[in-house]
Amino acid sequence: MPIKMALSSVITTCLIISTTACITNTSPEVPVFSGRYVGELTIVEPENYFLTNHGNQTFNNYDPNYEDPRQWDDCEPEGVPAILLTPAVATLDIISENKTVLLHYERDDAIRIVNMHNTNSKSDHKSVLGYSKGRWENNILVVETTNLNGGVIIAQTSYPISTNAHVIERYWRENGSADLLMEVVIEDPVNYIQSVIIKRKWIWAPNAPRHPWECVSLGPRHSESLDIESIKQQLEAL
Amino acid sequence: MISTIHNRDFILKIILAVAIYALTIITQPAESHHSFAQRMAGELQSVEIFDGYIDLYRLLNPHSALIVNVITEQDEIDGWLIELSSASTLRREGWHETFLQSGERVSIAILASTTPNRGRLRALLVHGKTSEEVSRLIVAYGIRGDTPIMNRLQERLSRCPGIEPRLNRGECFIVNSEALNKLEDEFPGKMGYIMP
Numbered sequence: 001m002p003i004k005m006a007l008s009s010v011i012t013t014c015l016i017i018s019t020t021a022c023i024t025n026t027s028p029e030v031p032v033f034s035g036r037y038v039g040e041l042t043i044v045e046p047e048n049y050f051l052t053n054h055g056n057q058t059f060n061n062y063d064p065n066y067e068d069p070r071q072w073d074d075c076e077p078e079g080v081p082a083i084l085l086t087p088a089v090a091t092l093d094i095i096s097e098n099k100t101v102l103l104h105y106e107r108d109d110a111i112r113i114v115n116m117h118n119t120n121s122k123s124d125h126k127s128v129l130g131y132s133k134g135r136w137e138n139n140i141l142v143v144e145t146t147n148l149n150g151g152v153i154i155a156q157t158s159y160p161i162s163t164n165a166h167v168i169e170r171y172w173r174e175n176g177s178a179d180l181l182m183e184v185v186i187e188d189p190v191n192y193i194q195s196v197i198i199k200r201k202w203i204w205a206p207n208a209p210r211h212p213w214e215c216v217s218l219g220p221r222h223s224e225s226l227d228i229e230s231i232k233q234q235l236e237a238l
Numbered sequence: 239m240i241s242t243i244h245n246r247d248f249i250l251k252i253i254l255a256v257a258i259y260a261l262t263i264i265t266q267p268a269e270s271h272h273s274f275a276q277r278m279a280g281e282l283q284s285v286e287i288f289d290g291y292i293d294l295y296r297l298l299n300p301h302s303a304l305i306v307n308v309i310t311e312q313d314e315i316d317g318w319l320i321e322l323s324s325a326s327t328l329r330r331e332g333w334h335e336t337f338l339q340s341g342e343r344v345s346i347a348i349l350a351s352t353t354p355n356r357g358r359l360r361a362l363l364v365h366g367k368t369s370e371e372v373s374r375l376i377v378a379y380g381i382r383g384d385t386p387i388m389n390r391l392q393e394r395l396s397r398c399p400g401i402e403p404r405l406n407r408g409e410c411f412i413v414n415s416e417a418l419n420k421l422e423d424e425f426p427g428k429m430g431y432i433m434p
Contacts, residue, residue: 041407065352074300088300089327089407106326107300211326216298218321225354228317232305235296 031139037092037180037202043085044199049159055191058160075215077108079128080145081167081184082155091210092202101134109213114143123147143169162190178204284350285360287428295338297325306346320348321358332401347429349379361432374398375411382407387432
């Protein structure tokens with residue numbers, strides 16, 4: 001947690017410095033996407049998800065009302081790619097540096113560190129956010145993520161994603177706008193016979209407030225009758 | 239000879255049919271959202287409506303909370319925990335810590351959870367303190383967005399000041415007694431105006 005707080009503080013400082021120059025390139029090779037964005041509510045999903053037999057079986061056996069970990073604990077963190085696609089209105093702060101790009105989401109106060117330097121590096125550790133390395137392809141920021149915990153692609157749906165999935169995000173700007181277009185390509189041969197492609201726009205919003213996440217779990221959604229007085233006391237104590 | 243060709247055609251057709259069948263099994267498309275709607279249908283259709291008083295309201299992530307005390311037919315108090323959208327979302331829409339206050343009389347429609355006294359907010363009518371004071375109708379899960387119920391309300395009611403409609407999520411409408419009477423006449427039943 002102290003590391004996370006320190007990172008948050010660094011990010012806030014970086015944002016203040018970088019926001020003013022966010023649309024201007026600092027080097028001729030790559031654009032600088034640093035700054036604050038708010039995700040559009042609408043995401044563009046494929047018309048069909050072409051599932052393998054295994055994927056179809058997993059899809060049919062998954063009930064998001066019971067198997068989504070957040071049905072039992074609201075503060076279970078969202079993973080990649082779900083956190084990129086969450087419909088909640090929330091900010092994303094991007095800090096571009098030489099060796100890393102930091103992606104800081106309001107949701108869960110999650111911080112992804114994208115390794116831009118040593119792209120041959122590997123990690124065996126699996127986590128909800130996975131291991132990300134990135135590169136610039138002309139003016140497109142490409143982030144490749146592996147080592148994911150798996151689960152579902154979008155929260156509260158049943159489309160599975162395996163621990164072997166490879167998620168490729170591409171971010172770019174168009175027509176002089178500071179908004180970022182995002183394309184997420186999910187390669188997961190265990191579950192899908194072709195890549196799943198989902199798109200979303202992140203609106204440039206340098207003045208948008210960022211609210212602390214400070215997650216509070218209201219408890220499991222499937223339980224015996226709630227002790228309302230006890231919940232009231234907990235909430236009053238916050 | 240003719241018989242052989244027919245047999246060969248027949249065998250080729252069988253092979254083709256088997257191949258197509260195998261392909262459809264391997265590549266079963268699943269249409270987006272359908273699974274969610276079907277799985278949630280039971281919950282979404284289970285709307286419960288009651289009258290009560292706000293006991294506690296908190297803006298929280300990932301779900302804000304409302305505790306409503308319902309007066310039962312036996313004159314007992316039945317406490318309910320109602321989930322709202324995240325504080326991040328609601329604050330951007332213009333909600334604040336005193337947007338709802340304890341003691342306010344409400345009529346509330348919820349999407350019932352499997353937990354007996356828990357649900358998600360579908361609609362909340364916050365009654366004015368006097369007959370002259372306007373009420374507020376807040377609509378959320380199952381109504382928000384471009385839905386027939388939202389369109390119906392937008393055509394008939396004005397928005398609460400200070401609430402940002404651009405996000406196209408929840409909505410807050412001003413309802414005076416005349417508008418409420420009209421809605422109740424046009425859409426009979428308990429809170430019929432927010433029902434399909």
